[in-house]
Amino acid sequence: MKTEQVFKALADPNRMKILNILCSRDCACNVGEVAGCCTVDLSVVSRHLAILKNAGIVSAIKRGKEVFYHVNRTEVAALLRQIAANIEKPCCS
Amino acid sequence: MKTEQVFKALADPNRMKILNILCSRDCACNVGEVAGCCTVDLSVVSRHLAILKNAGIVSAIKRGKEVFYHVNRTEVAALLRQIAANIEKPCCS
């Protein structure tokens, strides 16, 4: 989980909407359900999900012809807290 | 401090280097000192600092002909922790 990749992934408004909807549902969502959160084409949502997945923010599980996505809550939270701690300390890196 | 703007600001490698150098020094740095961290033109560093400032991540204090930048440590850390908490909860927003 590279911080640069994570920040890049979170820097897009549509991906944030996608992340929010995935967070709000406790169960995993398929691409079609996620796509309801924004007006862009479903193929675009699929790409955004791939970016979030490559960044380690979400995970995908294939079941039948559908792919269910869910947020890696603890990992993402841990990373953000670690970065917060580093910034708070007088010496970052 | 808007999260989208913050993530956008942190999504660039040169801005992360700038933030790291600002974090590593306990005292504030002027633009010239900051510019040592990356190979881009000093005018580019100035622009990156402006982006970080507009995002609320750093603050600037002008003294004489120099401008000293420093990280808003507690604010940034608090924001990241808040986002972490939201992601960890079953319901994000």
Place this chain on the structure above:
DNA sequence: TTATCATTTGCATTATTGTGCATATATACA
């Protein structure tokens, strides 16, 4: 097998962002 549905990917286009150079602004000093 064929048809259908869910998702992904190739490709072209548009939009956004990063960059360097030259110039402007602001401050200090001779």
Place this chain on the structure above:
DNA sequence: TGTATATATGCACAATAATGCAAATGATAA
């Protein structure tokens, strides 16, 4: 005053990223 230094900004260009459509892939059902 003029000159030098630090920083910011206008502008053009390059690089990157987002988007939509069409087509491909993978999986199920008829």
